[in-house]
Every structure is written in C-alpha cells, then in structure tokens.
Amino acid sequence: MRIQIYSILLVSLFLVAGCKEKNEDTIKAHYLDFSKRDDQFTGGIKMIPITTPKGTFKVWTKTVGNNPTIKVLLLHGGPGLTHELYESFDGYFPNESIEYIYYDQLGSYYSDQPNDNSLWTNERFVEEVEQVRKALHCDNTNFYILGQSWGGILAMEYALKYQKNLKGLIISNMMASAHAYNKYADEVLGPKLPKEVFDQIKTFEKNKDYTNPKYTELLFKYYYTEHILRIPLDKWPESINRCFKHINPNVYVYMQGPSEFGITGDATLKDWDVTEKLKTITVPTLVIGAKHDTMDPKHMEWMSKEVQNGRFLYCPNGSHLSQYDDQKTYFKGVIQFLRDVDSGSFKKG
Secondary structure, three states: HHHHHHHHHHHHHHHHHHHHHHHHHHHHHOOOOOOOOOOOOOEEEEEEEEEEOOEEEEEEEEEEOOOOEEEEEEEEOOOOOOHHHHHHHHHOOOOHHOOEEEOOOOOOOOOOOOHHHHHHHHHHHHHHHHHHHHHHHOOOOOOOEEEEEEHHHHHHHHHHHHHHHEEEEEEEOOOOOOHHHHEEEEEHHHHHHHHHHHHHHHHHHOOOOOOOHHHHHHHHHHHHHHHOOOOOOOHOOHHHHHHHHOOOOOHHHHHHOOOOOOOOOOOOOOOOOOOOOHHHHOOOOEEEOOOOOOOOOHHHHHHHHHHOOEEEEEEOOOOOOOHOOOOHHHHHHHHHHHHHHOOOOOOOO
8 A cells, every 4th residue: 555655656746747847848948939929020129108197108128038937027226227237137047938028217218218307206116117017917926026226126115015916026236225225335335445545535425526537437446346346347248338328317316316325415215214114025035135235235134034035145256236247146046036936945044
C-alpha cells in the first residue's frame, strides 16, 4: 500500500512539473508574437489618453513581449525624467519571457507636456497610473509595478490606494521619507566628499546658484560618479545621457527642488512621508537598496520588514542606478522575485 502511495505521488509530481514546463514553453513561444495585439502596427507603442482636472492628455507607453501572468509597468524617476533609464532591462527581461511596459509619465519627454504646475501632485500621478493600468488591461493576476527613485514614491502611493489591483510591488532605490532622505544626504553623503568640494557645493546652494557651470561640474565629478552611477562619465550608457538630456526641469524642480542633496526649497515633495503607512501594504514587495546609493540602504532594508510581505535586495556594488552598475545582483534578485510571486512560492524575509 505504501509503495502504491509513493508511486501515485511520484506520478503526480511528474505531471505537475510537466504542466509547468509546458506552460513556460508556450509563453516563451509566443513572447514576441504581436500578431493578435492591437499595437502590432506601432511595435507595442500606445499613446494612452489620460483624463485630468485640466483636460485630457496622452502618455506614451511601449510594451515589450507577451506574458499573461507577468506584466511589469516601469515607473521612471525624476520627476520629469523618462523611461530611457530602464533600457538596460532589454538585456535581461526578454530572455526570461517577462513582459514589461516602458512608460513616460505626463510631463515627460515622449508624453504630452502641459505647462500647468497644478497637475504635478502625487494624487494625480496615482490616478494616471491607474488609468494606464486599465488601458493596458492589467489586473491583480498579472500586474506588477517597478518604481525607481521618484518612481518608487509613486509606486508606494499607488500601492497604498490600489494594491487590490497589484500582483507584486518593487520599490527600487527610494526611501519612505523625504526628511530621512535629506538627513542621510546632509549627515552621511555630503561629509564623504572632500571638504573643500562639499563647502563649495553648499555655498552654491546657499546662494541658489544652481545653474552655475562650476556647480554642475562638481556634482558630476565628485557626487554623480560615486552615488548616481559608478561609471566614469565618458563611459556612461547612451540611454542614461539621453534620459538626462530629455528631462523636464519644470516638473523636476517643482516637485524635487533644484538641489541634489535632498528635497529642498519649495519642492512639493519636501514633507512627503509614508513610513507609518507601509505596514498596510500586504502585496508581495521587493525593496532594493545599494551600498553607494543616494538613499540609505539600512532604511530601505527596514522598509522591507515594515510591509507585511517584504523582501530586501542589497546591491553591494551599486549606487542609485543599480540596474547599470550592479546589474548581475539587481536583475538576478528582481527576476527571482517575479518568478517566486508568479509561481506562488514567494516567501518574505
């Protein structure tokens, strides 16, 4: 009798494994088949109408691949940057048959850019993401959000209101409090710079001389290559240079402020803080931090424990753009998270 039971269990395991393998093969076979999609003509690009209190505008999206159970919407940083900072994903996601959607938020380069500061609020951006989700026909059986930097803020805000529509959440290189971010920049990152350099930068900022070429030169030479992207400037990826070239400074300064040392001045995000709300997020969540980030990795590890079903990914060689300067760690962790959630085997911790 015992032998019969073991035999039945063994056959069942083979059947389950066979079905899983067959399903994965089917997804892989149809991953690049656009023949039954309404965006075949444009190669996956859709200009999605977005209703706002100031009228209807269009935002740019581009879907890569087909996967009915894993669709990842990429929320770029800034605010006011572009989807281009995610182009390294092309080197990893297709091989894993992960469907992902590039997306320029309203005000960004490839989308409409209305000149109205009343549109640049967290609440309106959250509603924009929800409209994008509906237009792409995503739901909680397949919908993931990955937000980096400001995109991480937007991802958290979206989850706090609409987590019922999410299958998984990825917060990349973003803390849960503007005040904590400012404190880390002032007390940890700034003093790591050569004293004479940090003093010059603070003088430029005190005088609000943010457009001074010397200020920009100091930031790029001493700060950006240490904490934004740890690659020599002349070797920065073309996609990143293009992304910075396409920034909308009006949106960026209005929400983030002109300084790179925290969120300062009259920036609308200067008092943003969701630390007390994180515990209400129940969906599987991956929080990504890096050793050399502009954000405190210890704070981001804490965030992963504060949400109810969190996991922390630490990039020991990475900075703010870990998807470039610590790719092996970054993509291995992100892909594993997506696979675990998709298969139902996700475990927090």
